[in-house]
Amino acid sequence: MSTTQMLKGIIDGCLLAIIYEKEVYGYELAEKLEQYGFDSFSEGTIYPLLIRMQKEESVSSTLKKSTAGPKRKYYTLTPKGEEELQQFIARWEKLQSNVNLCLRKQ
């Protein structure tokens, strides 16, 4: 993952972090991101990302019955996903530092 991916891929990292914390399903992820202050990540953003991440073997999923509604697809991190989370954190911290260097000057 290059710097490009970093700039564009901030949500990926957030998803990894939330999944790491606790097994969650897609719909729940959208709600959590909103709780954390993001302005509305539609499912049109999240589901394709989860599918991609599963194809890349960063997450795995299992279907479970819901109390109300169709089956939920719960996601957990694979070892590869955990590694990617660590790499994301490192890149995110570098990005923060770089951008803040640009801004501090004024």
Add this chain to the structure above:
Amino acid sequence: MSTTQMLKGIIDGCLLAIIYEKEVYGYELAEKLEQYGFDSFSEGTIYPLLIRMQKEESVSSTLKKSTAGPKRKYYTLTPKGEEELQQFIARWEKLQSNVNLCLRKQ
């Protein structure tokens, strides 16, 4: 500018911040970004951005002779650009806080 633009448009904000600090030309901007820790923003990224920002009247430019080489196009912020810089700073701070909320949990 939406959240999408925010995620993708971090470099825009950095350019605005650097130009605000001091009149600069494109080639110089690429060097500064590298100084600040960014991993190599090629001119293929920066020049199209500057052209777009000028079209949107966030920056204005004047040509000046160089000590060595072709004329340099020096950029300064317009009032609109200054306003956008302030908006970028606000969005950047919100983004930092949101992402760090996701990460802090683990």
Add this chain to the structure above:
DNA sequence: TTCGGTATCTTGTAATGCAAGATATGTTGA
């Protein structure tokens, strides 16, 4: 006069976030 460094710009590509909407399941109440 040619070579290397400086400087800007263009073209084409892959990836991204998302709006919009399709699809499916379960609960509830009229």
Add this chain to the structure above:
DNA sequence: TCAACATATCTTGCATTACAAGATACCGAA
């Protein structure tokens, strides 16, 4: 019973983006 609603996932198509690669041009010095 069955219509309405909330839950839940997935797909399609679009505009934007960062960037690699390379074209163009100018200048000074060897």
